[in-house]
Amino acid sequence: xxxxxxxxxxxxxxxxxxxxxxxxxxxYVNIALKNGETHHGYVYKYSYDEFKIHQTNxxxxxxxxxxxxxxxxxxxxxxxAGRHVIDFIPKGINTQVSLNEIEKLDIIxxxxxxxxxxxxxxxxxxxxxxxxxxxxxxxxEDVHLYENIKFILFTWDENKELSRLxxxxxxxxxxxxxxxxxxxxxxxxxxxxxxxxLKEDLLKENILLIEFAEAL
Numbered sequence: 001x002x003x004x005x006x007x008x009x010x011x012x013x014x015x016x017x018x019x020x021x022x023x024x025x026x027x028y029v030n031i032a033l034k035n036g037e038t039h040h041g042y043v044y045k046y047s048y049d050e051f052k053i054h055q056t057n058x059x060x061x062x063x064x065x066x067x068x069x070x071x072x073x074x075x076x077x078x079x080x081a082g083r084h085v086i087d088f089i090p091k092g093i094n095t096q097v098s099l100n101e102i103e104k105l106d107i108i109x110x111x112x113x114x115x116x117x118x119x120x121x122x123x124x125x126x127x128x129x130x131x132x133x134x135x136x137x138x139x140x141e142d143v144h145l146y147e148n149i150k151f152i153l154f155t156w157d158e159n160k161e162l163s164r165l166x167x168x169x170x171x172x173x174x175x176x177x178x179x180x181x182x183x184x185x186x187x188x189x190x191x192x193x194x195x196x197x198l199k200e201d202l203l204k205e206n207i208l209l210i211e212f213a214e215a216l
Contacts, residue, residue, distance in 0.1 A: 022048045022215075024115035026087070027058075031072065031097065032104040039095055041072040042087070044119050051110070058105055069098050073119075077130050081137045081152055084116065084212065088130055091121040117213040126199075129208050131156040138166040143173045148216050154208040165207060172198060 024046050031039045043062070045051075051061055062070055071094045076087040122130075133156055140151040151173070153166055176194050199209045 022046060022115050023050050024113050024118065025051055025110055026113065026118070027110045028108045029072070030106045030108060031102055033097065033101050034103045035101070039072050039074075039097065041074040041095070042076055043070050043072055046115055051112075053107070053110070058107060059099055059102060063099055066099070068100065069096050071096050076119075077127075079130065079135050079154065081135070081154070082139065084152075085113065085118065086152075086210075086212070087119050088122055088127060089119065090127045091123055115215045120210055120212075122208075125203060126208055129154075129156065129203070129206060136160070136162055138162045140166060140170045140173070143170055143177060148214045150212050150214070152210050152212050153202070154210070155206055157206045160205070160207065162207075165202070165205075169198070169202070169209065 025044070027043045027045070029041070029043055033039070045062055047061065047064060049056075049061070049064065051058075073089050073094045075093065076089050079086050079088060135154045135156055136158075137155075138153045140153070143151065151169070153162055153169060155162060173195075176191055195211075202209045
């Protein structure tokens with residue numbers, strides 16, 4: 001029973017990370033609004049329906065399973081992590097528009113990707129770590145927090161021993177997991193605080209730690 005409660009609590013700690021199967025797209029668009037404003041950037045859409053460029057009305061497609069609004073991200077940094085590609089953006093740097101305010105939407109390009117958590121918002125300090133050179137990374141998959149959650153360590157510092165840091169980080173997360181499973185009163189906010197401190201400590205060593213959700 002304690003393990004079940006722990007998993008439920010973690011769902012709230014990692015809210016928004018339960019990525020379902022289906023289709024996922026990243027569109028680069030030019031948008032003209034009815035009030036004369038124009039916007040350019042990236043729009044992400046997860047859907048159970050397939051998008052077909054010559055057959056699908058893009059406004060109708062974006063409207064499905066939405067609140068009638070879309071977020072436009074003007075700038076992303078794409079980073080390869082083996083079989084995963086992650087788009088990093090600075091936190092809060094986006095424009096939200098209502099679909100019924102759009103006069104015209106042109107798709108410049110679009111990418112289909114596996115419906116995982118491709119878009120990741122970072123703090124200013126985290127985002128500044130990312131360089132144009134190829135990232136070094138290590139994936140932590142065996143902490144068993146939740147079936148589709150893994151952790152990824154990134155660095156652009158050639159002097160960092162990532163394999164050692166991977167083991168150290170994985171052991172720290174496992175220890176916290178064990179502690180909360182064995183505690184009668186499980187408080188997920190304690191784990192969230194632990195992760196926040198862990199990320200801040202790694203950031204001081206020029207290491208970026210993220211959670212990553214794969215499709216269920």
